[in-house]
Amino acid sequence: MDAQGRGRADDVDPADQWVLNPNTGEYELRPPAPAPQSGVPSPRRPSSSETGTPARRRTGASGRPRSEAPGRAAPAPRRRRGAPEEPLPGRRGRRPAKKAAKGKKALLWTGGAMAFLLVAGSGAAYFYIEHLNGNIASLSDDGASTGGFEKDEAINILLIGTDKRTGAGNESYGDAGSVGHADTTILLHVSKDRSNATALSIPRDLIVDIPDCPTTQEDGSQKVIPGTPQARFNTSLGQDGRTPSCTMRTVTELTGVKPDNFMVADFNAVKTLTTAVGGVEVCLGKDIDDPDSHLKLSKGMHTIEGEQALAFVRTRHSVGFGGDLSRIGLQQQFLSALMRKLKSNDTLTSPSKMLDLAEAGTKALTVDSQLDSIGKLKDLGLELGKLNTKNLTFTTIPVIDNPAEKVKTTVVLNESTAPQVFEMIRNDVSFTAVKQQKKKEAAAVAARLKGTKAPASEVRVRILNGGAVAGSAQETLSWLQNAEGVTKSENDGNAPSELAKTTLEYAPDQAAQARRLAAVMGLPGSAMKPGESVQNDQGLPAMTLTLGKDFKGAGVSLTAPSKAPAGVDRSTADKVECAE
Numbered sequence: 014m015d016a017q018g019r020g021r022a023d024d025v026d027p028a029d030q031w032v033l034n035p036n037t038g039e040y041e042l043r044p045p046a047p048a049p050q051s052g053v054p055s056p057r058r059p060s061s062s063e064t065g066t067p068a069r070r071r072t073g074a075s076g077r078p079r080s081e082a083p084g085r086a087a088p089a090p091r092r093r094r095g096a097p098e099e100p101l102p103g104r105r106g107r108r109p110a111k112k113a114a115k116g117k118k119a120l121l122w123t124g125g126a127m128a129f130l131l132v133a134g135s136g137a138a139y140f141y142i143e144h145l146n147g148n149i150a151s152l153s154d155d156g157a158s159t160g161g162f163e164k165d166e167a168i169n170i171l172l173i174g175t176d177k178r179t180g181a182g183n184e185s186y187g188d189a190g191s192v193g194h195a196d197t198t199i200l201l202h203v204s205k206d207r208s209n210a211t212a213l214s215i216p217r218d219l220i221v222d223i224p225d226c227p228t229t230q231e232d233g234s235q236k237v238i239p240g241t242p243q244a245r246f247n248t249s250l251g252q253d254g255r256t257p258s259c260t261m262r263t264v265t266e267l268t269g270v271k272p273d274n275f276m277v278a279d280f281n282a283v284k285t286l287t288t289a290v291g292g293v294e295v296c297l298g299k300d301i302d303d304p305d306s307h308l309k310l311s312k313g314m315h316t317i318e319g320e321q322a323l324a325f326v327r328t329r330h331s332v333g334f335g336g337d338l339s340r341i342g343l344q345q346q347f348l349s350a351l352m353r354k355l356k357s358n359d360t361l362t363s364p365s366k367m368l369d370l371a372e373a374g375t376k377a378l379t380v381d382s383q384l385d386s387i388g389k390l391k392d393l394g395l396e397l398g399k400l401n402t403k404n405l406t407f408t409t410i411p412v413i414d415n416p417a418e419k420v421k422t423t424v425v426l427n428e429s430t431a432p433q434v435f436e437m438i439r440n441d442v443s444f445t446a447v448k449q450q451k452k453k454e455a456a457a458v459a460a461r462l463k464g465t466k467a468p469a470s471e472v473r474v475r476i477l478n479g480g481a482v483a484g485s486a487q488e489t490l491s492w493l494q495n496a497e498g499v500t501k502s503e504n505d506g507n508a509p510s511e512l513a514k515t516t517l518e519y520a521p522d523q524a525a526q527a528r529r530l531a532a533v534m535g536l537p538g539s540a541m542k543p544g545e546s547v548q549n550d551q552g553l554p555a556m557t558l559t560l561g562k563d564f565k566g567a568g569v570s571l572t573a574p575s576k577a578p579a580g581v582d583r584s585t586a587d588k589v590e591c592a593e
Contacts, residue, residue, distance in 0.1 A: 148375035151385035153229040154275065155258035157265070161383035162273040162393060167441050168203040170393075171261055171272040173250060175279050192251035193279070195260050197326075197344060200270060202438045203397060209404040209443040210397075212348070213268075213434070214341045216412055217247035218423045221267050226259035245423060257381070268435045274393075275381050282377035283323045286351070289369035291359070292318035293350040295325060296591035303331040322347070338409070338424075345407035352402050406444035410434065461541040466532060467525040469498040473555040474530060475547060479508035479515075481564035489560065492567035497533050503550055512561035514539070515571055519556040520546040527556060534558075535570025 162168045174197035198215040225240045238253050249255060249263040257275045265271045287293055294316050302309045308324035308331070310317075317325055326347050329340035355370075375387075384390055411427035411434060437444065474493075478486040486504045493499035517540055519527040527541055546554035563571060 145371055145375045145387050146385075148372070149385055149387075149390075150379045151382045152256055152277075152379060153258065154261065154381040154383065155227050155229055155256070157226075157258040157261035157272075158275070158381060158383065159271050159273045161389075162396070164392070164396060165205075167205040168201075168393075168396060169270055169272045169438075170201045170203075171257070171264060171275040172199040172201055173197070173257055173260060173275060173277045174282070175250065175277060176247075194247040194252065195250040196247060197341075198246070198260065198264075199348075200264060200268065200272065200438070202270070202441075203400065204441050204443060207396065207399040208401075209445055210400050210406070211438060211444050212345070212405065212407045213438065214345065214407070214409040215246055215264070215267075216337055216341065216410065216424055217245065218337050219246040219410065219412060220244070220415060220423050220425050221246050221249070221263055223249050223255075223259065224262050224266050226255055226262055228254065228256050228258065257379075269439055270435065274384050276384070277379040278377050280323055282373075283326055284319045285373040285377055286370070287318040287322040289373040290318075290351070290354050290366055292316040293322065293347065293354045295347060295350050298591040301328065301331045303328045306331075338412075341409055345409075349402075349405075349407065352405065356402060404443070404445050408434070408444060458538040458541070461524075461538045461543070462528060462531055464528055465525050466529040469529060469533065470500060472499045472526045472530050473501040473549060473553060474499065474517075474526075474558050475503050475505040475549055475555050477505050477508040477557065477559045479559040480511035480513070480562040481515075481560040485560050485564055485566070489558075489567045493533070496568070499530065499533065501549075501555075503555075508559050512559055513563065515561040515564050516540050516542050516559050517556060518542045518544040518559075520544070520554065523554070523556055530556070530558065535572050537572045540571065 159169075162170070173195050175193040176196035194217070196217055198217070200213045200215065201210065202213065203210040220243055223241045223244050226238045228236050228238050230236055236254075238255055238259065241248065241252075246263065246267075249260040250257060257277050261272050261275055294314060296314050297310055297312050300311050303324075306324045306328035308321070308328045310321075310325075326344050327340070328343065329336060332339045332343055359366075375390075380390075384393065411430040412424035413427045414421045415423045415425050436442075476486045476490055476493075486506070490502055490504045493502045515536065517527055517530060517536060519541070521543065523546055524543075530536070531538075531541060547557055549555040565571065
């Protein structure tokens with residue numbers, strides 16, 4: 014495409030069109046040259062007459078139609094090689110800017126591009142123009158999300174790949190009339206400190222209870238789509254008019270994790286993103302010739318893009334046991350390869366690839382209304398870009414064959430391991446061994462549980478309800494006195510404010526009592542808060558146990574698992590694995 018259509022020509026380096034604004038830390042277009050230049054047009058959308066379908070109108074988060082981005086002035090002409098550098102308008106008389114080091118330049122170019130899969134392409138819009146906003150389609154979250162990710166909290170993004178066959182060349186794949194089910198779904202959890210992340214794949218054939226789903230219709234009205242008990246997970250999208258917000262609600266019901274945002278992509282996303290980065294490298298442990306997915310590759314390493322990349326992520330009959338679970342493993346391998354390519358210098362130092370990613374990513378996405386802007390996508394991309402790929406773990410919800418079926422076509426939760434996986438994500442526990450920046454502090458917290466423990470009969474504690482279910486304080490008091498022998502305990506009503514986590518505050522000379530009560534109740538070291546004692550009804554010093562919103566009931570441990578359960582398959586994004 015010519016320079017007018019894309020803002021660059023073959024002999025013009027796109028990097029020369031941008032300058033770093035030292036006040037904002039972001040790149041901006043160079044001021045226009047004095048001579049008249051043609052403007053850069055906004056992205057052109059096909060008209061209804063070209064596509065044969067009514068043109069889709071994009072709206073912002075407020076629901077109001079969004080105006081097209083204004084045209085941008087073309088960049089100043091690029092100087093010839095070897096010619097002295099001319100000062101930019103408004104900068105005459107200043108000394109030439111110091112050339113950035115290669116490593117720093119790479120970081121500046123990356124911006125938000127080191128985000129996960131589709132986010133990566135969108136985050137690259139850090140270096141592009143406002144007109145990219147016009148590429149993004151959005152749908153309402155219908156109140157199913159947390160209201161959007163926050164920079165100082167853990168992040169949970171629901172990534173959905175549909176089996177809708179829209180787009181050139183895609184009608185030949187499988188069911189051409191599909192309404193667009195949730196064919197590939199990943200719950201991406203990024204830790205609060207951004208040191209690690211877990212990409213949890215949800216099998217499409219998993220039997221779940223789909224809840225009632227309030228859904229915004231095309232005319233803006235609301236409709237509640239009735240839920241379906243014991244249904245395939247993939248029908249949480251598309252079936253009966255369900256939107257991604259219904260998939261969100263289903264995931265929350267299933268895992269206990271409420272997603273912050275969703276992103277949806279169809280077949281074209283795989284093709285356009287892999288082409289934008291120049292292909293990704295994958296490994297096969299055997300020859301594959303799958304007529305259903307159209308994948309034909311020999312054993313060994315291959316660089317794939319476009320149609321071949323789509324065939325790779327769709328193949329299932331030729332790998333593993335030939336089912337959806339085997340394909341999930343293949344898709345995780347592909348996503349790891351794409352992550353490595355996105356974070357490689359080959360991509361990060363290539364302005365043309367970054368611009369292609371910006372275009373491809375924004376066109377490939379349908380997001381919730383909380384993400385319907387380049388600014389929000391950039392912010393999310395920058396958060397995800399802090400992650401090291403070696404600490405991004407891919408895993409799948411533990412499942413077993415559905416025992417109710419003679420011919421095994423669906424799966425159900427493995428109740429012995431799946432709850433532990435969900436609890437690890439809810440409690441922000443890493444699936445990988447990560448070097449924690451606060452290792453000494455963590456050791457000190459764990460040390461609070463170590464040491465002698467006082468007899469239960471010597472433990473004096475007052476109990477407050479700080480956000481638990483009504484009646485929890487009295488329930489805990491009865492359990493401690495009658496079942497555990499903590500007779501010197503009392504119910505002191507409601508706490509002055511609610512707490513997210515249960516805490517136990519104690520004075521230094523009550524540490525042995527605190528360790529005993531922590532052992533009885535299954536409290537983690539982080540719940541132990543050295544502080545001061547209070548006087549109980551008898552005027553004696555007592556500890557204070559405040560039951561937070563995480564309290565699950567008397568006798569139920571609050572200690573989260575510290576590692577993944579045995580038998581849960583997982584892999585990390587920094588390692589190359591060969592599909593068998």
